[in-house]
Amino acid sequence: MPHHGGHRSATPVQASPAQSPPTQQEMERMMQMMQRMTPQQMQQMQSMTQHMQGNMMGGGRSTDPHAGHGQAAQRAASSPSTAAFLAANEKMHREMALQFTGDADRDFAAAMIPHHQGAIDMARIQIQYGRDPDMRRLAEAVIREQEREIAELRAFLARYR
Numbered sequence: 001m002p003h004h005g006g007h008r009s010a011t012p013v014q015a016s017p018a019q020s021p022p023t024q025q026e027m028e029r030m031m032q033m034m035q036r037m038t039p040q041q042m043q044q045m046q047s048m049t050q051h052m053q054g055n056m057m058g059g060g061r062s063t064d065p066h067a068g069h070g071q072a073a074q075r076a077a078s079s080p081s082t083a084a085f086l087a088a089n090e091k092m093h094r095e096m097a098l099q100f101t102g103d104a105d106r107d108f109a110a111a112m113i114p115h116h117q118g119a120i121d122m123a124r125i126q127i128q129y130g131r132d133p134d135m136r137r138l139a140e141a142v143i144r145e146q147e148r149e150i151a152e153l154r155a156f157l158a159r160y161r
Contacts (some may be wrong), residue, residue, distance in 0.1 A: 081129035085122060092118025106160055109153045116146040116153070 095114035100107045123139035123146075130136060 081125055084125045084129070088118060088121040088125060091121070106157065109156050109160070113150055113153050116150050120146045120150075 092114055095117070096111050098107075098110055098114075100111075120143050123142040126135055126139040130139070
């Protein structure tokens with residue numbers, strides 16, 4: 001681990017009982033999600049993991065300007081909205097991994113339905129957990145528009161078969 005100023009102990013702090021290691025099933029789900037990540041998403045996750053690892057190390061106060069980010073990431077990871085967003089994102093990506101036919105029109109319509117449903121699911125999460133009235137209005141507009149487009153895509157697929 002690179003040293004970014006301040007003192008860090010060589011021994012990581014032990015996880016508390018509330019922070020038990022992931023189960024085999026959880027690890028498998030994480031690995032499946034990671035396999036579907038874009039290079040940019042993978043880089044962001046690696047950066048966040050490095051920050052979290054740095055903050056879990058014992059020792060004195062760090063002079064690293066990013067030192068508090070790991071704790072923020074841990075809080076975010078344990079929030080109900082983050083769990084809901086991660087689940088919605090995983091569902092969307094799983095459902096978008098369909099058997100492509102080579103027909104761009106059909107494949108586009110079939111793949112966009114779960115993509116738009118993912119946007120609807122995320123908008124509903126925003127409405128459930130968000131506080132900003134402007135974001136709420138935007139989320140409501142996203143739901144209306146994406147539902148309209150899903151209906152259009154389904155009608156196309158019904159005609160196209």
